[in-house]
Amino acid sequence: MATLRQKALLIAQGRSRVTVTPPSNKVSDYYGIYVFGLKQMKESLAPSVFKKVMEAIEKGSKIDPSTAEEIASAVKTWAMSKGVTHYTHWFQPLTGSTAEKHDAFFDAHAGIEKFKGTALVQQEPDASSFPHGGIRSTFEARGYTAWDPSSPIFIFDKTLCVPTIFVSYTGEALDYKTPLLKSMEAINEASVGICQLFDRNVKKVVPSLGIEQEYFVIDKSLFATRPDLVMSGRTVFGHNPARGQQLEDHYFGSIPTRVKDFMMDFEIEAHKLGIPVSTRHNEVAPSQFEVAPLFEEINKAIDHNQLLMDLMDKVAEKHNLKVLLHEKPFAGVNGSGKHNNWSLITDTGVNLFQPSNSARENLQFLAFVVATVKAVYDYADLLRASIASASNDFRLGANEAPPAIMSVFLGSTLTTVLDELEKNGNVKIEKGDNMYMKLGISKIPEIILDNTDRNRTSPFAFTGNKFEFRAVGSSANSAGPMTVLNVIVAEVLRNMLKDVEKEMSGGKEKKIAIVNVLRKYIKDSKKIRFEGDGYSEEWEKEAEKRGLSNLKSTPFALDTYHDKKVVEVFAKHNVLSSIELHARHEIMLENYIKKVQIESRVMGDLALNHVIPTAIQYQNKLIENANGLKGLGLDNKAAVETIKEVSRHLESLKQNVNAMIDARRKLNKEEDVAKRAKGYCNDVKEAYFDKIRYSVDKLELLVDDEYWPLVKYREMLFIK
Template identity: 70%
Template structure:
């Protein structure tokens, strides 16, 4: 094993920078060339077909003739670019993407053919994808169905058609289908509320701009770490003398090899229409971030999944490896995926954009306050939406928000809400200026720079959007975005009903809106927090406020099954009870499997690599001690080293063997939820840190040339 480490280091020393030549100095020359987006559709389709396709996301269906016309145009466009195969590209509940490639060539006819029926629907084998009990193993049939609201694209010489994935009996087996339903729900609800202010609004689209954090390490060093290969994280590794404590990596100069890799994956992303805009060094050594311009939420989630594949494939060409695990290295910052969310009307108004106009700000305040109220009502479900085995290592650490869901809005907007709450109960006479009487026109102009950032807040308002900071970097953002859009849609519907009830009784519409907003501000006050989310004082304060602080995934996932959550899903026709229970079961099983893998890798490395190395090195010291004794030299220091190594070896062997026995008992538990909790409490929390402590201490004692695992200083600082 130690030989493998030094071979990897030797390979790294021989690396040469892979030069990447930009196809053009202007991104506009190639942006979107591999995506069948709006410009391509407009030029390739008849005007009436184009209109049907671009409006399909607003509740219209694609008929057979339209599908045939699109299929013919797409085939011609793809084949002109050397494409021979197509696939339905979908997002099963594994968290990754899936595809099955078919050729355009029909051997019975001797021609290339692509019909509308093949575009619209395929029948992949559904038996081996997670279903949570919806489907038995022998019931293999599942369907993928085209999502016209997300652009078809070419990736790796294959035509990829974004689709939903459902079972033979119609239940969703993917992340996209519920997200699309939630997007439709918030469109309908937001449009109703907008029309209280502006009758010209016809639809509202949720937008998303994600920020993807990731680590980059040399591929040879990665391959020499079995834990990185199997778990995506280092289960062992002592912190180097220098980590991130100098704060010199954040926004620092990007290493040359990494920058060439970035250039290439950005070009590939731009060709696919992914509007990557930002690249920079993150806080931890070897950590970086990519961020695009905001897009429609559905397209943005597809693009995030696609970018992960692009990054991995391009990294291979540069002899690098991208790490997306939420906590690949102990002692330095982990990876998050900040989700910047807003709502945009078809008239071009960002509903979460404050203005200097009191009249326009009432519309902003409506969506702002309703969003906060939605988070207050469903904070537990929002917490469940970001729960995962990997994110448990990150949440609540010094680089990530705590598991307590709260909302940060900044002092300026806090003052606005306080003012509205205090002055909202007014009477107006004909000709009165409502906004003046409310004090709204006296509130200082609200602009983006007036809202500070709070990196400890899981859900923060950042000027013209909410930033959901608690999402894990490895997660498919569809799930938290589905929940967020759903809870806001549900609250908007309730808001509209409450306002309508008051106006039907003759109350002025503006006063009715103010009355309900004041009510929501009072009711949701406990979810607002402006302080340090890392502090113990906040933990105590949150408990007083009645806010949940569920720190581990198995228990957080329980929130999916609450009566409140299942009612929310079913009443809005997003997921039925069967689908909700299935997803809970899948996530619980995923937690168990990842805990099993991590514990097995820890046991294997400890018993088969670390302990033998430690014993061999200990024997060297014993021989040296004997030799020194024969020479009459004092050898107390060597003896103390031998004793300490022996203590760590004994503790390591004891804890690993106990963990293995505990795992055997846990695996006999039939109830999957109880089994997951047992893995959490009796394996991860009880043994992971103990075992790691002994291994990391041994790393300090054993000669560097004998240590079998690539060290943190090599992984994080050598490029």
């Protein structure tokens, strides 16, 4: 066995547990101790200052300098009492991860600890060093981070972290948070308009989110011996083990001891940070797991998910484990997603996607369900583009993930209700008749929460009192797709209100006007609804007949960002300007190119420097043995056949690797980023990745296990 692989296996097999002891038997004793939240603010700030903070959170009003100084002073005192020496603005640039620059409280010139209000509210990172899509040049480096008071300040790794937005000197958004906050305002305004048709007391609507995070865990030493995992996050080679997930025994099975210790550890740390993780379990694939939190306001939920991914990685180090967040780290077994459970909550405490026994509330419920379905139909390609990435392309459309075709699953009960409403909505209303009974609206069962089956094959499914967007990738920042969802639903709600008002101005009674508009929207968006198996070939054919797009690859899906309709909807709701949208498109294309390029280089390196030399060494050994058998007059037919088979795969491997390298060189001369990205997709990834992998995986089966240099799937997935 190759020396490095052997050493890694011996280390992994000899690991001992890392004991985890909670600070208290009650989570409530330490939950949120590293968060400077509303409770801490109320206790440490003057009532007048606290009032201004609340106005900034609830109304977006500006915090004046004197108020900022008082907040900063209180925050510094609290942080230093926890042993903190540095602070940072914690933001989410378009890299996909978070960013931070640590500054000390201690001022050497003054000889004391300082934290000014100006440092709390604003800082100035180099905007040209982050992805900017041409918005910033190297000689125009200025950018700003600005405090987001709606997300709590927290302590992470002995550093005070201030959640912020990140914008350029000229004001363009260079992060995920800025457009998300704007989209929240857009969905709020549009939702309130519809809600007030039913309840004038509603003044605010907040999108709520619960993010189920899937991930893989493998031993750190095994990870370190796989250059492909280290460089790209996934295994570009690896033959399927004899046992994968076919026994269906891993899902909800007993959690391996070392992994359970790791889970307990990161849950404790998450609770200290106020992250409401509540569920952990084995997922379908071996070594795959899931963590799920309680629902939170969408901005906070996304901040917490970004923080959680970082936290999991750091805690895993303590347990000599490695967390893999790539959407498809292993071929042949399930990939990982980030299931975004989205709903809308009014300031009166009503979940707008929660049906009830009240006919009035159910009509409102139907209005928001129908608007969401129509939004997905009207902007299906944009929703697909929002979850597009090089890594998610390996997962979408595979046998365990939602397809690249956008569709909505409502379940049999709600489908029947909508069909009934569309069909019989124009029933003549006689005096004394119950319009809602005739429309079937009041017949929505209270048990709709449970009487609809789940559809794991749907990318966008109604699951009782929320919509679950299942197509988001496990490594993604959820702010991207959720910003899109907020905007497109806001657009439909806005149009819905106009259409209802138009009906009413024509003399229609309000309830009749609402029903008439809903019937039209149901009919217009019917093609996007699908109740069957989203993984099937039949659905691909059916979707094509319906005129639904099937954008399987990221560079082609991203073309949607150039659509006039898309540019207009973002601008109309003041979420992204055409300049910002163009920049994001450019950044995503560049990101795609770089990731495929890295994987291509890793493939070439592993093939040329690891696999081919090993296979030749083994081939020479076979030739020596075959000649020995022949010299003794013994049958060497089997050895000769193996030698020939190894030779065939070696030749194919060398040809394809060299051809891939040539294709890459040609593409690097292409100046148009969109053409280069599509070229990397078609002429590098699609043309050679599978061919090269096929040869390597076949050689893995042929070469003696003692010679093979790369840690195998059976070892990574099953040794804990």
